Amino acid sequence: xxxxxxxxxxxxxxxxxxxxxxxxxxxxxxxxxxxxxxxxxxxxxxxxxxxxxxxxxxxxxxxxxxxxxxxxxxxxxxxxxxxxxxxxxxxxxxxxxxxxxxxxxxxxxxxxxxxxxxxxxxxxxxxxxxxxxxxxxxxxxxxxxxxxxxxxxxxxxxxxxxxxxxxxxxxxxxxxxxx
Numbered sequence: 145x146x147x148x149x150x151x152x153x154x155x156x157x158x159x160x161x162x163x164x165x166x167x168x169x170x171x172x173x174x175x176x177x178x179x180x181x182x183x184x185x186x187x188x189x190x191x192x193x194x195x196x197x198x199x200x201x202x203x204x205x206x207x208x209x210x211x212x213x214x215x216x217x218x219x220x221x222x223x224x225x226x227x228x229x230x231x232x233x234x235x236x237x238x239x240x241x242x243x244x245x246x247x248x249x250x251x252x253x254x255x256x257x258x259x260x261x262x263x264x265x266x267x268x269x270x271x272x273x274x275x276x277x278x279x280x281x282x283x284x285x286x287x288x289x290x291x292x293x294x295x296x297x298x299x300x301x302x303x304x305x306x307x308x309x310x311x312x313x314x315x316x317x318x319x320x321x322x323x
Contacts, residue, residue: 178272185266187239197306204248230261237289
């Protein structure tokens with residue numbers, strides 16, 4: 145067929161079909177959704193929180209103990225003029241404790257009602273984690289920690305639920321000390 149000649153009906157139908165195929169939006173390939181997590185160490189275990197839930201990471205400085213509080217509440221720290229309670233997840237989850245050093249970090253979490261700091265032994269960093277890599281917690285997992293776990297990876301990274309931790313009723317202490 146000469147390019148200057150008008151195509152016949154059969155050729156137009158073939159061209160129309162090709163044009164429609166080329167104009168079609170390709171089917172989206174299934175993408176692997178990822179979330180950014182901040183990995184940290186507690187005792188000899190690896191934990192993570194969604195990075196979007198961690199507002200800041202600060203070195204542990206000048207921890208002021210609070211009397212008459214549960215053992216998991218290690219005290220208060222002053223961060224930019226705000227007094228923030230610091231929760232020791234090792235005591236909160238009943239993990240082995242090694243003591244506190246200058247190398248510890250405070251992970252700041254907050255929601256509309258409360259701001260707390262979580263004590264971390266080490267900070268490993270922030271990285272993208274595929275949502276398909278996070279498996280539900282094992283059914284054999286029992287105890288208080290189970291309700292705070294979003295999932296576990298094959299590499300034994302435990303992903304914690306920041307909202308469940310922030311919403312724990314044990315964080316509200318309404319006792320008065322009579323002297």
